[in-house]
C-alpha cells in the first residue's frame with residue numbers, strides 16, 4: 001500500500017560565509033581612498049541585498065509556485081474525471097449487512113462448532129468479530145483481553161475488563177442475547193473465563209494473539225486453531241456481501257477508467273494519487289482509500305516505492321487501487337496508457353501476455369478447482385513466452401472484510417475453490433532496468449492486471465463488471 005506523500009521542504013536558508021577577516025578589512029581601510037571605500041561598500045550592499053532577494057524568492061516563491069501547480073493539476077484531473085465518474089456513483093447504492101444476516105452467521109458458526117467437537121469459538125476485535133457480531137476490527141487491541149465468544153449452545157458472550165464495560169457496550173454489537181463476563185484488574189481474565197464457563201476445548205480465530213492462546217491454555221483448557229471449514233464460513237460470500245463487493249469493485253474500476261480518460265503526460269504520481277482520493281471521497285467512500293500509482297520502470301517493483309515521478313510518453317501507468325463500502329474492500333489493478341501516449345510493440349505484447357494469463361486463470365476459477373492449479377494456469381502462459389521468472393508473486397487472494405484473506409491462490413495451497421468465494425486474479429510481469437538490459441531492452445517495466453473474481457458453478461465472474469480490453473480500454 002501506498003502512503004500519501006506529504007509535501008516536504010528540506011531546503012535550509014543558505015548562510016553566506018563571512019570570508020573577509022578583520023585584518024584584511026582593516027588593511028583595506030588603511031590603504032584605500034575614501035571614495036573607493038564608499039563604492040565598494042555600496043557594491044557589497046547591492047550584492048548582499050540582491051542575494052537576499054534571490055534567497056527569499058527561492059525560499060518562498062518556488063515552493064508556492066510548485067505546490068499551486070500540483071494542487072491545480074490535481075483539481076483539473078479530479079474535475080474532468082468526476083464528469084465521467086459521477087454517472088457511476090449509483091453502483092454504491094447497496095444496503096449494508098442486516099441484523100438478520102449477522103444472526104444467521106452466528107447460527108452457522110454454532111452448528112459448525114458442534115461438528116468440529118469444540119465448546120466455543122473465540123475472536124479478538126478483527127475481521128472475524130466484525131463478521132459475526134459487528135464488533136469493529138478497528139477497536140484497538142491492548143494487553144487487556146476483550147474477547148468475543150460464541151459457544152456450541154448458541155450463547156453469545158464477551159469477556160471484557162470491568163472498567164471498560166461502558167466503552168465496549170457502546171459498540172454496535174449484534175446478538176440475540178448476551179452474557180457479559182467481566183474481569184477485574186486483580187484477576188486473571190483467563191481464570192475468570194474458565195470459572196464463568198465450563199469450556200474444555202476452545203477454537204481460536206486465526207487472528208487471536210499468542211498471548212491469549214497461552215493464557216487460556218495455562219488454565220488447563222485446550223485450545224485449537226481455526227479449522228478450514230470454519231475459515232470457509234467467512235470466505236464463501238452471501239448475496240448481500242456479493243452485492244456490496246460488486247458495488248465497490250465495479251465503482252473502483254469506473255474510477256480507474258475515468259482517470260485513464262483524463263490523465264496526461266507530464267502529470268506526477270501525487271497528482272493522480274490525490275485526485276483518486278478526492279474522487280472516492282466525493283462518491284462517499286473515501287474512508288479506506290489506498291492506491292499504488294507507478295510510472296514506467298517504477299512498476300518493476302510490484303508494490304513500487306519511489307515518488308515524485310512525472311509521466312512520460314511511452315510509459316505505462318500501473319494503478320492498483322481500492323477503498324471500502326460497508327467495511328468490504330475493493331482491489332483493482334489496471335496498467336493503462338493515456339489516449340495520446342504510445343508504447344513499443346514489445347511492451348504492448350507484455351500487456352497482452354498478462355491479459356492472456358489472467359484469462360487462463362479465470363477459466364480455472366471453477367467449483368472444486370485446486371488453488372495451486374489456478375495459479376499454475378496463469379503462470380504457464382507467462383512461462384511459455386519465456387518471462388516466467390518475472391512473474392514473481394502468487395496469482396491472488398481472497399477479498400472481503402479483509403483486503404487479503406482466505407483462500408490464497410499460490411503454488412502451495414491445495415485447498416479447493418468453493419462457489420461464492422471471491423478471489424483476486426492478478427498476474428504480473430516485472431522487469432527492472434538492470435534485468436531489461438540483459439533482455440536487450442533499454443528500460444524496465446511492470447505490468448499487472450487485477451480483477452476480483454466470483455467463483456460460480458459456471459466459472460469465474462469478474463466483480464468489476466468486465467476485464468480490461470487494452471491499456472486504452474481498461
Ligand SMILES: *[C@@H]1O[C@H](CO)[C@@H](O)[C@H](O)[C@H]1NC(C)=O
Pocket residue numbers: 097098099102134136172173174
Ligand atoms: C454495525 O456497526 C455499524 C457501525 O460500526 C453500524 O452503523 C451498523 O448499523 C451496525 N449494523 C447492525 C446490523 O447493527
Ligand SMILES: *[C@@H]1O[C@H](CO)[C@@H](O)[C@H](O)[C@H]1NC(C)=O
Pocket residue numbers: 367368
Ligand atoms: C465438489 O466437491 C465436493 C466434495 O468433494 C463434491 O461433493 C461435489 O459434488 C463437487 N462438486 C462438483 C460440481 O464437482
